Amino acid sequence: MPFPTAFSWRRFYRSVQVIAWLLAALFAGPAQAVLVQSQAVQCAFSNGAGRPWQEVTPLASTTPVGAVLYQRSVALYTNYRYGGSSGNVAHELVSAGHWTPGTPLPEGIAPTNISGIGFKIVASSSDGVLRDILQSAKPVAVEKDYVRYDSSAGQNQRSQMVTNYVQSLVLTVPPGQLPGGKLVVDRVAGSAVLMLYAVDLVRGVAALGGEVTIPSDNIPLGICRTPYPLMGPAIIDMGGGPITIPNTCVVESYKTIPVKLGRFSLADFPKVGATSSTVPFRIELSQCAVNAKPQITFTDKVSGHSDPSVLNLSPSGNAAKGFGIVMTNELNGQRIKYDGTPYDMQRVGDSAVIPLRAGYIRTGSDAEIKVGDADGAAEFTFTFP
Structure with missing residues (x-):
């Protein structure tokens, strides 16, 4: 019976071809972009x-x-x-x-x-x-x-x-x-x-x-x-x-300026308004633009003022009483106020400075004064109008 055998073989061959074409279609993937x-x-x-x-x-x-x-x-x-x-x-x-x-x-x-x-x-x-x-x-x-x-x-x-x-x-x-x-x-x-x-x-x-x-x-x-x-x-x-x-100068925001005013006795302040000897210092800005005209304002870190030109002493257990600190602007000889009053700084080359002097002042009566630590702190802010 050779015919059935040959027929079966041809059918199998064609099946293999069809499967091969199907596999080729499955694995060919999408046409590549041109x-x-x-x-x-x-x-x-x-x-x-x-x-x-x-x-x-x-x-x-x-x-x-x-x-x-x-x-x-x-x-x-x-x-x-x-x-x-x-x-x-x-x-x-x-x-x-x-x-x-x-x-x-x-x-x-x-x-x-x-x-x-x-x-x-x-x-x-x-x-x-x-x-x-x-x-x-x-x-x-x-x-x-x-x-x-x-x-x-x-x-x-x-x-x-x-x-x-x-x-x-x-x-x-x-x-x-x-x-x-x-x-x-x-x-x-x-x-x-x-x-x-x-x-x-x-x-x-x-x-x-x-x-x-x-x-x-x-x-x-x-x-x-x-x-x-x-x-x-x-x-x-x-x-x-x-x-x-900007007509500005370089401002070192982290900078503090310590000023040591010295040690004094009550005898150095015989009456209200008496002041100590003063200590000079200056605040300076660098790398100022050509047209920079900086101004500086001061505020007291201790609130409550009866006189805006007197810096309050910092409170502590051993703080002196009946005293304050005053600063003088050497450009005009006037006392600095701690109420936001702006003060012009002096241009010197590419810098700007304000020369100051600071000292103690007696503010209290005999019954109000007390010896002790006399520290104060002021913050200053620069503007460039």
Whole structure:
């Protein structure tokens, strides 16, 4: 009976084939995505959140011309769509920029509304190079992004290129020539325009750091040839807005100033209002800005005053009674009050000082006075109006 045997064998063979095809289908997995060459269209700019201004060099009387006073980083976003397949021709979106002709900008430093403080912007390119944005006839490429999309997602997906910039405020005159009062930098002055671009080009046409020629065609419709002109306040607003350069000094918040007034007997204070000999000391601030005019106020750490110019003694089991402490401002010869009255400090170079003298004063009658420890403490606060 050979026929049934041959028939059975063929059926078995076909079953094995079917199972093999099924297994191949199960283990083949999803089709791999294909990256399609494309072009960037419908470009639009949006500002990323600029980081806060950071002090680089304190503004003092000895700060050299050309010093960077403040600096911050800013991310500029270019949002775009894909324009469909460009076949075998690869494209890239190029970020470029320059200052246009107008007010001369030596070394790319533009004047601001504060005479003597300039504005400079550089691009922090992805190749690790910082590129100055200078005044030139053509823009210079500072960033590039390969334009291609995932075929499985389709060309309707959006994309984004980020160009990182660093803004700086630069001292352009000796500090003594800066205007008085508060220094609020809120705009770039002059007629030069900061012109930034997002332009689609055939890949390799533009090199980072090289000049870029903006094509005039519009194929496909809406292809990126997008300018982004900035003038005046808009340049400062690109990174988040104006900056006030503080007219302050370095304050050591932890600092205490011990003053030893000495030891005295009751005989040294024959009547109410009698004072001891005084001890000189001073409160000083360092690294003051050129226009800083600090003031200082005093408060008593022990509450309850019948006379705001007398510092109370600290209470303790062995504290003296019927006495207080007075301080004299040697700049005007007047007693210091502990009620928030502000006192001007004297500028000496890049420092500010207030010279003082302190001593004891008798405040009580014979029945009210008692010998003992005579300690007091005042807190002082600085303001920079």
